[in-house]
Amino acid sequence: MNSLKLPEFTLMGIMLPETTNENEQAMKDCGALWQRFEKESIYSQIPDKISDEVYAVYYAYQGDHTQPYSYFIGCKVADTAETPSGLHKIQIPEDIYLKNTASGKMPDCVANAWREIWKSDLDRAYHYDFEVYDQRSQNWEAAEVDIFLSMKQIDY
Numbered sequence: 001m002n003s004l005k006l007p008e009f010t011l012m013g014i015m016l017p018e019t020t021n022e023n024e025q026a027m028k029d030c031g032a033l034w035q036r037f038e039k040e041s042i043y044s045q046i047p048d049k050i051s052d053e054v055y056a057v058y059y060a061y062q063g064d065h066t067q068p069y070s071y072f073i074g075c076k077v078a079d080t081a082e083t084p085s086g087l088h089k090i091q092i093p094e095d096i097y098l099k100n101t102a103s104g105k106m107p108d109c110v111a112n113a114w115r116e117i118w119k120s121d122l123d124r125a126y127h128y129d130f131e132v133y134d135q136r137s138q139n140w141e142a143a144e145v146d147i148f149l150s151m152k153q154i155d156y
Contacts, residue, residue: 003151008094011055012046012081013037013074015088020068021118027111030056030071037073046074048081054133057090061126065118069126092128097148102131106140113147125150 014037019029034056037043043054053076060070072090083089102113110131127150136144 002099003096004099005096006092006094006148009092010077010079010081010089011057011072011074011092012077012083012087012089013055013072014042014086015073015090016071018068019071021065026071031107033071033073042073042087043075045084045087046077047084048078050076050078052134055130056133057092057128057130059090059128064124064126092130095125095127095150098122098151100147100149102143102145102147104143106137106143106145109143110145110147113145117147117149122149123152125152 016029016033019026057072058069062068102109129149132146
């Protein structure tokens, strides 16, 4: 895993106000939001995209990963982008992140990466954590997805 400081950026997309990992509820809720993102062609509705990547963001944690949090799926946009009806914008603040790459069959590789993260003793900040889906995640049999974790402190 690599640590890095990322600058602030803006995302536009759809959100799930609250979910929880209890009884794997988040797997169902987040999966349903992904289905909506695909079925309603949300990607094509997002104006002023800066890149083709799709971001899945975990934020507004009410504690750690065992507590409720919000979930968002969208794309990086210009700060000045107008938000169409039905979409939302969020700001990802500048922060220190630990980058992990999930590899393998989708969506299992991402779920397994998160299970390993939850078992770890990483000093997570629980600010904004996110996955980045790019060209490497297109092949569901051999995908790569970058996961960025907001950290309290990084020892160099």
